[in-house]
Amino acid sequence: MNKGSFEVKVGLAEMLKGGVIMDVTTHEQAKIAEDAGAVAVMALERIPADIRAAGGIARMSNPKVIKAIQDTVSIPVMAKCRIGHFAEAQVLEALGVDFIDESEVLTPADEENHIWKHDFKVPFVCGCRDLGEALRRIGEGAALIRTKGEAGSGNIVEAVRHMRRVQSEIRKLTTLQDDELMAEAKRLGAPFELVRQVAKTGKLPVPNFAAGGVATPADASLMMQLGAETVFVGSGIFKSEDPAARARAIVLATTYYNNPEKVAEVSAGLGDAMPGLDLAEIPEEERLAKRGW
Amino acid sequence: MTKKTIKVGVLGLQGAFQKHIEIINSLGAEAIDIRYKDQIEGCHGLIIPGGESTTMSKLIDEMNLRESLEKFPGMIFGTCAGAILLSEDGADPRVTPLRRTPVKVMRNAYGRQIESFVENISLSFNDKPFKAVFIRAPKFNNIDSSAEILGHLNGTNVLIRSGNNLLATFHPELTDDPRIHQYFLNCLQ
Numbered sequence: 376m377n378k379g380s381f382e383v384k385v386g387l388a389e390m391l392k393g394g395v396i397m398d399v400t401t402h403e404q405a406k407i408a409e410d411a412g413a414v415a416v417m418a419l420e421r422i423p424a425d426i427r428a429a430g431g432i433a434r435m436s437n438p439k440v441i442k443a444i445q446d447t448v449s450i451p452v453m454a455k456c457r458i459g460h461f462a463e464a465q466v467l468e469a470l471g472v473d474f475i476d477e478s479e480v481l482t483p484a485d486e487e488n489h490i491w492k493h494d495f496k497v498p499f500v501c502g503c504r505d506l507g508e509a510l511r512r513i514g515e516g517a518a519l520i521r522t523k524g525e526a527g528s529g530n531i532v533e534a535v536r537h538m539r540r541v542q543s544e545i546r547k548l549t550t551l552q553d554d555e556l557m558a559e560a561k562r563l564g565a566p567f568e569l570v571r572q573v574a575k576t577g578k579l580p581v582p583n584f585a586a587g588g589v590a591t592p593a594d595a596s597l598m599m600q601l602g603a604e605t606v607f608v609g610s611g612i613f614k615s616e617d618p619a620a621r622a623r624a625i626v627l628a629t630t631y632y633n634n635p636e637k638v639a640e641v642s643a644g645l646g647d648a649m650p651g652l653d654l655a656e657i658p659e660e661e662r663l664a665k666r667g668w
Numbered sequence: 669m670t671k672k673t674i675k676v677g678v679l680g681l682q683g684a685f686q687k688h689i690e691i692i693n694s695l696g697a698e699a700i701d702i703r704y705k706d707q708i709e710g711c712h713g714l715i716i717p718g719g720e721s722t723t724m725s726k727l728i729d730e731m732n733l734r735e736s737l738e739k740f741p742g743m744i745f746g747t748c749a750g751a752i753l754l755s756e757d758g759a760d761p762r763v764t765p766l767r768r769t770p771v772k773v774m775r776n777a778y779g780r781q782i783e784s785f786v787e788n789i790s791l792s793f794n795d796k797p798f799k800a801v802f803i804r805a806p807k808f809n810n811i812d813s814s815a816e817i818l819g820h821l822n823g824t825n826v827l828i829r830s831g832n833n834l835l836a837t838f839h840p841e842l843t844d845d846p847r848i849h850q851y852f853l854n855c856l857q
Contacts, residue, residue: 376785376786376787377785377786377787378782378783378784378785379782379784380786382786382801382842383784383785383786383801383803386784386801386803386839386842387781387784387803387804389683389684389687389718389839389842390683390684390718390719390720390748390749390803390804391719391720392682392683392684392685392686392719393680393681393682393683393685393719394682394683394719394720394723409722409762410726410762411726412722412723412726412727412730413723414682414719414720414723415720449722449760449762449775449776450720450722450723451720451781451804468782471779471780471782472780472781473780473781473804474781496782497781497782498781626723626726626727627727627730630680630681630682630703630727631703
């Protein structure tokens with residue numbers, strides 16, 4: 376019986392497509408997310424907006440929080456470990472989480488190396504700002520890629536930038552000749568075999584999701600139209616005025632992203648979205664997307 | 669294919685619907701992504717893909733699709749979450765199944781994702797083993813004696829046909845082997 380193969384890891388990512396993955400910090404929030412139609416939850420001690428406000432070192436969640444959430448919902452439960460912190464990842468695997476996010480939202484544990492994700496049975500998702508970063512993470516074993524965006528900002532601008540860059544670099548690869556691919560792999564800083572594969576197929580070898588700054592149903596629709604296959608919503612739901620209604624609306628807007636009337640209908644009467652931050656208000660050294668490479 | 673093109677609606681609310689669409693199209697039939705009630709009529713068969721059964725169950729009600737799916741006269745092929753939705757009882761109040769098939773299905777019966785696996789299964793209608801991908805897979809319970817067992821994994825039933833329903837607890841859409849989709853299309857001829 377072949378458990379934990381790359382095929383099985385990507386298989387779960389395939390099942391999450393066309394859905395919304397929601398950050399939750401308590402089992403009560405997890406229940407609200409599941410009832411609203413989330414395809415998975417991300418179990419956290421604090422959501423990114425609060426991590427940003429609190430400062431200090433952000434680490435893997437307390438196993439007690441994760442277990443309480445696992446005991447409450449039947450959908451997959453994800454959890455975050457610090458970049459390069461393979462021991463936190465081992466703990467999360469031992470807890471039986473369904474997906475690990477090696478995440479820039481937490482304080483990096485290794486400024487040079489990410490986790491060698493092929494060593495694990497549990498699948499990993501990693502953030503990226505461009506195609507080179509996406510392919511480096513896939514080379515290390517990530518079964519799912521998401522944009523980094525700027526977590527906890529409530530501002531979609533960085534997620535849009537990252538998704539557009541990845542898509543346009545993929546399109547460019549498909550136009551190159553064989554003898555141009557090595558130079559492009561060098562420029563991207565990406566594994567050559569993966570560059571060749573993307574050039575041939577015109578898509579990433581694993582699903583490509585959006586994350587970082589999604590706060591409204593229209594944000595979800597925007598990211599899906601830009602080529603995201605599922606949407607992560609972090610602070611956007613539980614920092615808003617009416618989380619249950621907003622969660623339901625974002626789920627519907629993700630499935631019906633191509634139908635503006637439907638997105639309009641679900642967006643009505645939701646109460647206030649999370650306040651959000653202009654990127655100019657976030658000092659360069661406090662930007663989470665810059666963590667990892 | 670024969671004279672008329674077979675039209676298969678793949679429920680596109682959530683999950684691995686695109687993979688089913690690709691396989692059906694590669695076999696010469698026409699697959700369409702179904703998200704609205706009025707698209708269902710005119711399909712010869714339907715597929716409910718793998719994904720999250722709680723999410724799909726909720727969207728089926730939000731979009732008022734339940735009655736059309738329950739009463740759909742053609743064959744419906746459900747994989748994993750799709751099989752849970754076709755069953756009589758998903759043994760979980762969070763999922764309201766369509767009750768088309770007299771079988772109970774236990775969700776996540778093998779455990780969490782680290783227990784997901786790939787294994788060869790045996791098919792009743794073909795001699796060669798089929799490489800099957802099981803992702804947080806369910807198990808059939810209390811299969812009605814009228815159901816036909818089409819596939820098993822070391823004695824555990826994983827592919828059954830009951831009336832106008834075809835249920836798989838694994839994901840034939842995740843491998844390049846089209847034999848099970850071809851079997852489904854043959855049923856629609």
